[in-house]
Amino acid sequence: GAVVSQHPSWVICKSGTSVKIECRSLDFQATTMFWYRQFPKQSLMLMATSNEGSKATYEQGVEKDKFLINHASLTLSTLTVTSAHPEDSSFYICSARFAEEQFFGPGTRLTVL
C-alpha cells in the first residue's frame, strides 16, 4: 500500500513554544490530506482538511490561528501548533487520500510541559 510518513514521531516541548509536524506521501501524490488528533483511549477526531495550494478547512471548535496547516505541495503538508500548552498534548495523525483509500501516517506524540 501507499506510504505516508510523519516527522517527528515524538516531541517534547516547553509551554509557549511552537512545534511543526510534517506529513509526506512518499510514493503517491495526495491532493487532499487530513489532520487528526487522538487523546488517550479515545477515537480520532478530525481537525482539518488540507488541499494543495489552498487554505485548509477546519472543523468546528478547532482554532485556525493555533493549528496552522500548510499544504505546499502534493506530497507535503505541515501542522504547526503555535504557542503550545499542556492541553495540546496529544497524538497527532495525518492522512492522505489516494483513490478510494485513505492512508495514515504513523503519528506524532506531542507532550507539552
Add this chain to the structure above:
Amino acid sequence: AQKITQTQPGMFVQEKEAVTLDCTYDTSDPSYGLFWYKQPSSGEMIFLIYQGSYDQQNATEGRYSLNFQKARKSANLVISASQLGDSAMYFCAMREGWSGYSTLTFGKGTMLLVSP
C-alpha cells in the same frame, strides 16, 4: 446523532477462534464507504477492509470479512482464526459521498484482546 456507533468497548477472544466486532452507521447519503482500521499500541492506523454502499457482495481480505447489512445499517467486522497479534484497538469509519473533500468519521473503537 452519532454517525458511527461501536457498542463494544472491549472484546475478549481465545486464539484461533472467530470474533465479530459490531458497527452501525447512520447516513442519508446513498453513496458512502465503510472502513475498518486496526490500531495497535504503536499508534499506527492499519487499513483492514473496505465496503462500498453499492457493493453487492460482502468484502473479504484474508482473515477479515465485513458483514454488510445495508437495511440494518450495520457493517460488522469478522476476524476468523484470531491470532495474538490481532490484539489492538479496532475502529469502524464511514465516508459519505465521493468528492475529494469527503472525510472519514470514526467510531469510538473496540479494544480486542486475544488470549492464548
